[in-house]
Amino acid sequence: MTSDLMDLDLLRTFVLAVDLDSFAKAADRVARSQSAVSLQMQRLEEMTGQPLFIKQGRGWHLTAAGEMLLGYAKQLLDINDRAVRALSDTQLEGQVRLGISADFAESELPLVLARFAAVYPQVQITIVIDRQAVLMKQLQSGQLDVIVNMHFHTPADAIPIGQLPLRWIGGPDTRLVPDQPLPLLLFESPCIVRQAGLEALEAAQRSWRIVLTSPSLAGLWAAAQAGLGVTIRTAIGVPPGCKLLPASAGLPALPVMHLFLQQQKQHPSPAVERLTEILQETLREQVQRVRKK
Incomplete structure (x- = not known):
């Protein structure tokens, strides 16, 4: 029995x-x-x-x-x-320095921090929210322990999370006129997302003009909500008042971005390992939800 x-x-x-x-x-x-x-x-x-x-x-x-x-x-x-x-x-102590872009800071960071703090309340977390190029430099210089990053491919030493297509995003009343230059809202250069969008427009021979350049994601969202033009991001973190533009908008297809984590050391501390595990779980859940939409 x-x-x-x-x-x-x-x-x-x-x-x-x-x-x-x-x-x-x-x-x-x-x-x-x-x-x-x-x-x-x-x-x-x-x-x-x-x-x-x-x-x-x-x-x-x-x-x-x-x-x-x-x-x-x-x-x-x-x-x-x-x-x-x-x-x-639960008695784990130490410090973790996390770098994350604004795309994920508003949507996923609160959940990550809540999950981590509930289990490891003694660990001190320092958060840096900035553009990917800045975060990468700080990781390489040892100022950060782990960062959330995106690119057109996943580096061999990175921890893969998933893939997300870039999308054209506008305000609730966005109306595009095919024979007029596309009004763009973009990050300052250098920016891989900006470059991908401009290359897609050039390949499609679609005229464009930059109406706003912003150093922050909040500036892009505000301009899109106000109807000043369209921007380019993934579907993660799109705020109320902005919308993903459908294929019927007539804009060229955009490439797929790879989402991954990168650590500063080959043998991270236990605190860094635990935060990395929670980041993986939380971000993978979000990627799966977004891809099902």
Whole structure:
């Protein structure tokens, strides 16, 4: 008869034995004798009420029930290890310096900080909100520990989050006249999003004029809401009063941006690791929501 409660110690030895393909190696890893590990596996079979191993020559392989248990065992052990780590990390101390662009600061940053502070209240967080080029320089100089970044590709040493297409964005009453220059609201140069938009317009032979250049995202949103023109960002963080322009607006397609995290050190501190994990989870959730729209 299957037990209602699984023994995590037995499951951990079971997973080790399968991963190492050896009871003897698993015994060495858990500091037990090989006969003790064999008895543990027999006990696990009694608890599950199923044969888990089939002898094959001098070795063995898993039965169908063993394969099923292996998947669940790894999940249970992962949840257990994460719970233990989370409880022990509540006393984590230190400092984390995070760099994030305004696109994500207003929409995702409050949720990230709330999730982090709820579990790690002793960690001090310093936030820098700026343009990506500035954040990258500060990361390289050691002024920041981790940054949220976007580009046309994900660097090999970065932590990938997802992909988001750039979109044309205007105000609620935006009306575009095809035979007139497109009024643009752009960041100051250099800016990869600005460059991508202008290149797309040039390739489509669509005339344009820059009516406003702003050093801040808030300035672009205000101008768009006022109906001064259109800007270019991803769909994340678009405020009320602005809207994504549909394909029927007749504007050229824009490239897809890669969203990723970059850390300053190869071996970050525990505090940086935990914040990075929460950033990954929160941003991936947002990317999935945006892509479903």
